[in-house]
Amino acid sequence: MNITKVNSFSYEEFIEVFGNVIEKCPIICAAVWSQQPFSNPFDLEVAIQEFIDNLPTSGKEGILRCHPDLAGGEALRCQLTTESQKEQSGAGLTLLDGTEKFRIDQLNTQYKEKFGFPFVICARMSDKNKIFQQLNERLLNDPMAELRTGIEEVKKICHLRLHDIFSGSPVTKP
Amino acid sequence: MNITKVNSFSYEEFIEVFGNVIEKCPIICAAVWSQQPFSNPFDLEVAIQEFIDNLPTSGKEGILRCHPDLAGGEALRCQLTTESQKEQSGAGLTLLDGTEKFRIDQLNTQYKEKFGFPFVICARMSDKNKIFQQLNERLLNDPMAELRTGIEEVKKICHLRLHDIFSGSPVTKP
Numbered sequence: 001m002n003i004t005k006v007n008s009f010s011y012e013e014f015i016e017v018f019g020n021v022i023e024k025c026p027i028i029c030a031a032v033w034s035q036q037p038f039s040n041p042f043d044l045e046v047a048i049q050e051f052i053d054n055l056p057t058s059g060k061e062g063i064l065r066c067h068p069d070l071a072g073g074e075a076l077r078c079q080l081t082t083e084s085q086k087e088q089s090g091a092g093l094t095l096l097d098g099t100e101k102f103r104i105d106q107l108n109t110q111y112k113e114k115f116g117f118p119f120v121i122c123a124r125m126s127d128k129n130k131i132f133q134q135l136n137e138r139l140l141n142d143p144m145a146e147l148r149t150g151i152e153e154v155k156k157i158c159h160l161r162l163h164d165i166f167s168g169s170p171v172t173k174p
Numbered sequence: 175m176n177i178t179k180v181n182s183f184s185y186e187e188f189i190e191v192f193g194n195v196i197e198k199c200p201i202i203c204a205a206v207w208s209q210q211p212f213s214n215p216f217d218l219e220v221a222i223q224e225f226i227d228n229l230p231t232s233g234k235e236g237i238l239r240c241h242p243d244l245a246g247g248e249a250l251r252c253q254l255t256t257e258s259q260k261e262q263s264g265a266g267l268t269l270l271d272g273t274e275k276f277r278i279d280q281l282n283t284q285y286k287e288k289f290g291f292p293f294v295i296c297a298r299m300s301d302k303n304k305i306f307q308q309l310n311e312r313l314l315n316d317p318m319a320e321l322r323t324g325i326e327e328v329k330k331i332c333h334l335r336l337h338d339i340f341s342g343s344p345v346t347k348p
Contacts, residue, residue: 011239011291015240024201025200026240027199027233027239030237033236051233054230061204062204062205065207
Protein backbone atom coordinates (compact mmCIF):
# COMPACT_ATOMS: atom_id res chain seq x y z
CA MET A 1 0.00 0.00 0.00
CA ASN A 2 1.27 3.47 -0.78
CA ILE A 3 -0.12 6.91 -0.07
CA THR A 4 -0.93 7.66 -3.73
CA LYS A 5 -3.18 4.63 -3.83
CA VAL A 6 -4.74 5.60 -0.47
CA ASN A 7 -5.48 9.09 -1.78
CA SER A 8 -7.36 7.55 -4.73
CA PHE A 9 -9.63 5.50 -2.42
CA SER A 10 -13.37 6.05 -2.25
CA TYR A 11 -14.55 6.30 1.35
CA GLU A 12 -15.78 2.71 1.06
CA GLU A 13 -12.34 1.43 0.01
CA PHE A 14 -10.74 3.56 2.74
CA ILE A 15 -13.00 2.05 5.45
CA GLU A 16 -12.40 -1.45 4.07
CA VAL A 17 -8.65 -1.00 4.52
CA PHE A 18 -8.37 1.27 7.59
CA GLY A 19 -11.72 0.62 9.34
CA ASN A 20 -10.21 -1.25 12.28
CA VAL A 21 -6.98 0.67 12.93
CA ILE A 22 -8.93 1.91 15.94
CA GLU A 23 -10.63 -1.21 17.28
CA LYS A 24 -14.31 -1.41 16.25
CA CYS A 25 -14.41 2.34 15.52
CA PRO A 26 -14.72 2.64 11.71
CA ILE A 27 -16.34 6.06 12.26
CA ILE A 28 -12.87 7.46 13.03
CA CYS A 29 -11.21 6.51 9.76
CA ALA A 30 -14.48 7.33 7.98
CA ALA A 31 -14.22 10.83 9.46
CA VAL A 32 -10.58 11.47 8.54
CA TRP A 33 -11.16 10.37 4.92
CA SER A 34 -12.42 13.96 4.49
CA GLN A 35 -8.81 15.12 4.90
CA GLN A 36 -7.53 13.40 1.75
CA PRO A 37 -5.05 13.84 0.17
CA PHE A 38 -2.52 12.76 2.79
CA SER A 39 1.15 13.57 2.17
CA ASN A 40 2.36 10.33 3.73
CA PRO A 41 1.29 7.61 6.20
CA PHE A 42 2.35 9.77 9.15
CA ASP A 43 -0.02 12.48 7.98
CA LEU A 44 -2.91 9.99 8.10
CA GLU A 45 -1.83 8.80 11.55
CA VAL A 46 -1.77 12.38 12.85
CA ALA A 47 -5.27 13.02 11.45
CA ILE A 48 -6.56 9.98 13.37
CA GLN A 49 -4.77 11.09 16.56
CA GLU A 50 -6.18 14.61 16.29
CA PHE A 51 -9.71 13.31 15.77
CA ILE A 52 -9.36 11.23 18.96
CA ASP A 53 -7.80 14.10 20.94
CA ASN A 54 -10.72 16.36 20.03
CA LEU A 55 -13.36 13.93 21.31
CA PRO A 56 -14.92 14.68 24.68
CA THR A 57 -13.90 12.50 27.65
CA SER A 58 -16.95 10.27 27.12
CA GLY A 59 -15.90 9.67 23.49
CA LYS A 60 -12.40 8.64 24.57
CA GLU A 61 -13.94 6.31 27.17
CA GLY A 62 -16.18 5.00 24.36
CA ILE A 63 -13.11 4.09 22.30
CA LEU A 64 -11.61 2.15 25.20
CA ARG A 65 -14.93 0.36 25.82
CA CYS A 66 -14.88 -0.93 22.23
CA HIS A 67 -11.73 -2.91 23.10
CA PRO A 68 -11.89 -6.51 24.28
CA ASP A 69 -10.54 -7.74 27.62
CA LEU A 70 -7.07 -9.23 27.40
CA ALA A 71 -7.46 -13.03 27.47
CA GLY A 72 -11.16 -12.41 28.16
CA GLY A 73 -14.49 -13.83 27.04
CA GLU A 74 -14.26 -12.70 23.42
CA ALA A 75 -10.85 -14.39 23.12
CA LEU A 76 -12.25 -17.61 24.61
CA ARG A 77 -15.27 -17.52 22.27
CA CYS A 78 -13.06 -16.74 19.23
CA GLN A 79 -14.91 -13.44 18.76
CA LEU A 80 -11.86 -11.17 18.63
CA THR A 81 -11.26 -9.04 15.56
CA THR A 82 -8.52 -10.51 13.37
CA GLU A 83 -6.14 -7.76 14.49
CA SER A 84 -6.77 -8.30 18.22
CA GLN A 85 -6.46 -12.05 17.86
CA LYS A 86 -3.01 -11.66 16.30
CA GLU A 87 -1.90 -9.12 18.90
CA GLN A 88 -3.10 -11.04 21.97
CA SER A 89 -1.71 -14.28 20.61
CA GLY A 90 1.67 -12.68 19.85
CA ALA A 91 1.97 -11.53 23.47
CA GLY A 92 1.33 -15.07 24.73
CA LEU A 93 -2.11 -14.26 26.12
CA THR A 94 -3.79 -17.18 24.39
CA LEU A 95 -1.57 -19.67 26.22
CA LEU A 96 -2.12 -18.73 29.87
CA ASP A 97 -2.17 -21.55 32.42
CA GLY A 98 -5.05 -21.90 34.87
CA THR A 99 -3.49 -19.72 37.57
CA GLU A 100 -2.54 -16.96 35.12
CA LYS A 101 -6.03 -16.99 33.54
CA PHE A 102 -7.63 -16.74 36.99
CA ARG A 103 -5.33 -13.86 37.92
CA ILE A 104 -5.86 -11.87 34.70
CA ASP A 105 -9.65 -12.27 35.01
CA GLN A 106 -9.44 -10.93 38.57
CA LEU A 107 -7.29 -7.97 37.54
CA ASN A 108 -9.45 -7.17 34.48
CA THR A 109 -12.55 -7.15 36.69
CA GLN A 110 -10.94 -4.92 39.34
CA TYR A 111 -9.74 -2.57 36.63
CA LYS A 112 -13.16 -2.29 34.95
CA GLU A 113 -14.90 -1.79 38.29
CA LYS A 114 -12.55 1.06 39.14
CA PHE A 115 -12.39 2.83 35.75
CA GLY A 116 -15.52 1.83 33.80
CA PHE A 117 -13.48 0.81 30.76
CA PRO A 118 -11.17 -2.13 30.00
CA PHE A 119 -7.41 -2.27 30.43
CA VAL A 120 -5.95 -1.44 27.02
CA ILE A 121 -2.28 -1.99 26.25
CA CYS A 122 -0.35 -2.32 23.01
CA ALA A 123 0.27 -6.05 23.38
CA ARG A 124 2.77 -6.12 20.49
CA MET A 125 5.09 -3.78 22.38
CA SER A 126 4.85 -6.00 25.45
CA ASP A 127 4.72 -9.58 26.67
CA LYS A 128 2.79 -11.60 29.21
CA ASN A 129 4.93 -10.66 32.22
CA LYS A 130 5.05 -6.96 31.38
CA ILE A 131 1.29 -6.96 30.83
CA PHE A 132 0.65 -8.43 34.29
CA GLN A 133 3.05 -5.88 35.78
CA GLN A 134 1.37 -2.99 33.95
CA LEU A 135 -2.11 -4.15 34.95
CA ASN A 136 -1.07 -4.21 38.61
CA GLU A 137 0.62 -0.81 38.40
CA ARG A 138 -2.02 0.99 36.34
CA LEU A 139 -4.77 -0.17 38.71
CA LEU A 140 -3.31 2.36 41.17
CA ASN A 141 -3.68 5.33 38.76
CA ASP A 142 -6.38 7.94 39.10
CA PRO A 143 -9.15 7.73 36.45
CA MET A 144 -8.14 10.75 34.32
CA ALA A 145 -4.48 9.68 34.20
CA GLU A 146 -5.56 6.18 33.29
CA LEU A 147 -7.86 7.44 30.53
CA ARG A 148 -4.88 9.31 29.04
CA THR A 149 -2.67 6.22 29.34
CA GLY A 150 -5.31 3.99 27.73
CA ILE A 151 -5.71 6.38 24.80
CA GLU A 152 -1.93 6.56 24.31
CA GLU A 153 -1.94 2.74 24.07
CA VAL A 154 -4.78 2.94 21.51
CA LYS A 155 -2.55 5.23 19.43
CA LYS A 156 0.38 2.78 19.66
CA ILE A 157 -1.90 -0.06 18.50
CA CYS A 158 -3.10 2.15 15.64
CA HIS A 159 0.49 2.99 14.69
CA LEU A 160 1.41 -0.69 14.33
CA ARG A 161 -1.80 -1.55 12.45
CA LEU A 162 -1.10 1.30 10.02
CA HIS A 163 2.49 0.12 9.70
CA ASP A 164 1.26 -3.37 8.79
CA ILE A 165 -1.02 -1.98 6.10
CA PHE A 166 1.59 0.32 4.55
CA SER A 167 4.34 -2.28 4.74
CA GLY A 168 2.16 -4.72 2.84
CA SER A 169 1.48 -7.16 5.67
CA PRO A 170 -2.02 -6.39 6.86
CA VAL A 171 -3.73 -9.12 8.85
CA THR A 172 -5.71 -11.40 6.58
CA LYS A 173 -9.44 -11.29 7.03
CA PRO A 174 -10.87 -14.77 7.66
CA MET B 175 -36.40 -3.98 28.33
CA ASN B 176 -36.95 -1.26 30.93
CA ILE B 177 -34.80 1.62 32.08
CA THR B 178 -34.08 0.12 35.51
CA LYS B 179 -32.54 -2.91 33.83
CA VAL B 180 -30.62 -0.65 31.42
CA ASN B 181 -29.21 1.34 34.34
CA SER B 182 -27.90 -1.88 35.89
CA PHE B 183 -26.00 -2.84 32.72
CA SER B 184 -22.22 -3.10 32.62
CA TYR B 185 -20.79 -1.23 29.64
CA GLU B 186 -20.39 -4.59 27.88
CA GLU B 187 -24.08 -5.44 28.30
CA PHE B 188 -25.00 -1.91 27.25
CA ILE B 189 -22.97 -2.19 24.02
CA GLU B 190 -24.39 -5.67 23.36
CA VAL B 191 -27.92 -4.24 23.44
CA PHE B 192 -27.49 -0.69 22.08
CA GLY B 193 -24.28 -1.02 20.05
CA ASN B 194 -25.96 -0.67 16.66
CA VAL B 195 -28.65 1.95 17.35
CA ILE B 196 -26.29 4.15 15.34
CA GLU B 197 -25.23 1.95 12.43
CA LYS B 198 -21.75 0.43 12.97
CA CYS B 199 -20.88 3.09 15.57
CA PRO B 200 -20.75 1.24 18.93
CA ILE B 201 -18.41 3.98 20.18
CA ILE B 202 -21.44 6.29 20.51
CA CYS B 203 -23.48 4.14 22.86
CA ALA B 204 -20.22 3.15 24.59
CA ALA B 205 -19.61 6.86 25.22
CA VAL B 206 -23.08 7.68 26.56
CA TRP B 207 -22.98 4.73 29.00
CA SER B 208 -21.00 7.18 31.20
CA GLN B 209 -24.24 9.12 31.69
CA GLN B 210 -26.06 6.31 33.50
CA PRO B 211 -28.49 6.37 35.25
CA PHE B 212 -31.04 7.42 32.62
CA SER B 213 -34.48 8.56 33.82
CA ASN B 214 -36.25 6.98 30.84
CA PRO B 215 -35.63 5.84 27.24
CA PHE B 216 -36.01 9.40 25.96
CA ASP B 217 -33.19 10.49 28.26
CA LEU B 218 -30.91 7.90 26.63
CA GLU B 219 -32.00 8.99 23.16
CA VAL B 220 -31.20 12.63 23.98
CA ALA B 221 -27.75 11.64 25.27
CA ILE B 222 -27.02 9.91 21.95
CA GLN B 223 -28.32 12.89 19.96
CA GLU B 224 -26.21 15.33 21.97
CA PHE B 225 -23.10 13.22 21.50
CA ILE B 226 -23.67 13.28 17.73
CA ASP B 227 -24.44 17.02 17.67
CA ASN B 228 -21.17 17.75 19.47
CA LEU B 229 -19.05 15.89 16.91
CA PRO B 230 -17.15 17.97 14.37
CA THR B 231 -18.42 17.97 10.78
CA SER B 232 -15.97 15.21 9.86
CA GLY B 233 -17.34 13.02 12.66
CA LYS B 234 -20.90 13.49 11.42
CA GLU B 235 -19.75 12.64 7.89
CA GLY B 236 -18.02 9.59 9.43
CA ILE B 237 -21.35 8.40 10.88
CA LEU B 238 -23.05 8.68 7.48
CA ARG B 239 -20.14 6.84 5.79
CA CYS B 240 -20.70 3.88 8.14
CA HIS B 241 -24.15 3.41 6.56
CA PRO B 242 -24.69 1.04 3.62
CA ASP B 243 -26.07 2.11 0.25
CA LEU B 244 -29.79 1.54 -0.14
CA ALA B 245 -30.21 -1.63 -2.23
CA GLY B 246 -26.44 -1.57 -2.72
CA GLY B 247 -23.56 -4.04 -2.76
CA GLU B 248 -23.78 -4.99 0.92
CA ALA B 249 -27.47 -5.80 0.51
CA LEU B 250 -26.71 -7.95 -2.56
CA ARG B 251 -23.90 -9.75 -0.73
CA CYS B 252 -26.08 -10.27 2.39
CA GLN B 253 -23.59 -8.21 4.42
CA LEU B 254 -26.09 -5.76 5.94
CA THR B 255 -26.42 -5.53 9.70
CA THR B 256 -29.55 -7.31 10.93
CA GLU B 257 -31.20 -3.94 11.61
CA SER B 258 -30.46 -2.54 8.12
CA GLN B 259 -31.61 -5.74 6.46
CA LYS B 260 -34.98 -5.49 8.20
CA GLU B 261 -35.34 -1.78 7.42
CA GLN B 262 -34.38 -2.00 3.72
CA SER B 263 -36.53 -5.07 3.23
CA GLY B 264 -39.53 -3.43 4.96
CA ALA B 265 -39.34 -0.51 2.52
CA GLY B 266 -39.42 -2.86 -0.45
CA LEU B 267 -35.78 -2.21 -1.42
CA THR B 268 -34.90 -5.88 -1.62
CA LEU B 269 -37.48 -6.46 -4.34
CA LEU B 270 -36.50 -3.86 -6.96
CA ASP B 271 -36.91 -4.82 -10.61
CA GLY B 272 -34.02 -4.44 -13.04
CA THR B 273 -34.91 -0.88 -14.07
CA GLU B 274 -35.38 0.28 -10.49
CA LYS B 275 -32.10 -1.34 -9.39
CA PHE B 276 -30.25 0.36 -12.27
CA ARG B 277 -31.81 3.71 -11.37
CA ILE B 278 -31.07 3.50 -7.63
CA ASP B 279 -27.44 2.52 -8.34
CA GLN B 280 -27.15 5.55 -10.63
CA LEU B 281 -28.65 7.90 -8.05
CA ASN B 282 -26.57 6.46 -5.17
CA THR B 283 -23.42 6.98 -7.23
CA GLN B 284 -24.32 10.55 -8.16
CA TYR B 285 -25.18 11.30 -4.55
CA LYS B 286 -21.89 9.90 -3.21
CA GLU B 287 -19.87 11.71 -5.86
CA LYS B 288 -21.48 15.01 -4.92
CA PHE B 289 -21.46 14.69 -1.11
CA GLY B 290 -18.75 12.17 -0.18
CA PHE B 291 -21.16 10.14 1.96
CA PRO B 292 -24.08 7.84 1.18
CA PHE B 293 -27.76 8.77 0.97
CA VAL B 294 -29.22 7.95 4.39
CA ILE B 295 -32.95 7.88 4.98
CA CYS B 296 -35.12 6.31 7.65
CA ALA B 297 -36.51 3.58 5.40
CA ARG B 298 -39.13 2.52 7.95
CA MET B 299 -40.77 5.93 7.75
CA SER B 300 -40.81 5.72 3.97
CA ASP B 301 -41.40 3.38 1.04
CA LYS B 302 -39.79 2.68 -2.32
CA ASN B 303 -41.49 5.51 -4.21
CA LYS B 304 -40.85 8.13 -1.53
CA ILE B 305 -37.22 7.01 -1.30
CA PHE B 306 -36.70 7.53 -5.05
CA GLN B 307 -38.40 10.92 -4.80
CA GLN B 308 -36.26 11.94 -1.81
CA LEU B 309 -33.05 10.77 -3.50
CA ASN B 310 -33.84 12.90 -6.55
CA GLU B 311 -34.75 15.94 -4.46
CA ARG B 312 -31.93 15.74 -1.93
CA LEU B 313 -29.35 15.44 -4.72
CA LEU B 314 -30.07 19.15 -5.34
CA ASN B 315 -29.21 20.22 -1.76
CA ASP B 316 -26.00 21.96 -0.83
CA PRO B 317 -23.52 19.78 1.12
CA MET B 318 -23.99 21.33 4.59
CA ALA B 319 -27.78 21.18 4.36
CA GLU B 320 -27.55 17.59 3.18
CA LEU B 321 -25.21 16.66 6.04
CA ARG B 322 -27.80 18.04 8.48
CA THR B 323 -30.61 16.15 6.72
CA GLY B 324 -28.63 12.90 6.72
CA ILE B 325 -27.90 13.22 10.44
CA GLU B 326 -31.58 13.91 11.20
CA GLU B 327 -32.40 10.67 9.36
CA VAL B 328 -29.76 8.84 11.44
CA LYS B 329 -31.56 10.09 14.56
CA LYS B 330 -34.93 8.84 13.25
CA ILE B 331 -33.40 5.42 12.56
CA CYS B 332 -31.93 5.45 16.09
CA HIS B 333 -35.31 6.41 17.56
CA LEU B 334 -37.02 3.40 15.97
CA ARG B 335 -34.19 1.01 16.87
CA LEU B 336 -34.42 2.20 20.51
CA HIS B 337 -38.20 1.84 20.37
CA ASP B 338 -37.82 -1.78 19.21
CA ILE B 339 -35.46 -2.56 22.07
CA PHE B 340 -37.60 -0.93 24.77
CA SER B 341 -40.85 -2.37 23.40
CA GLY B 342 -39.37 -5.84 23.57
CA SER B 343 -39.05 -6.47 19.85
CA PRO B 344 -35.39 -5.96 19.03
CA VAL B 345 -34.20 -7.50 15.80
CA THR B 346 -32.93 -11.02 16.36
CA LYS B 347 -29.25 -11.52 15.80
CA PRO B 348 -28.64 -14.34 13.31
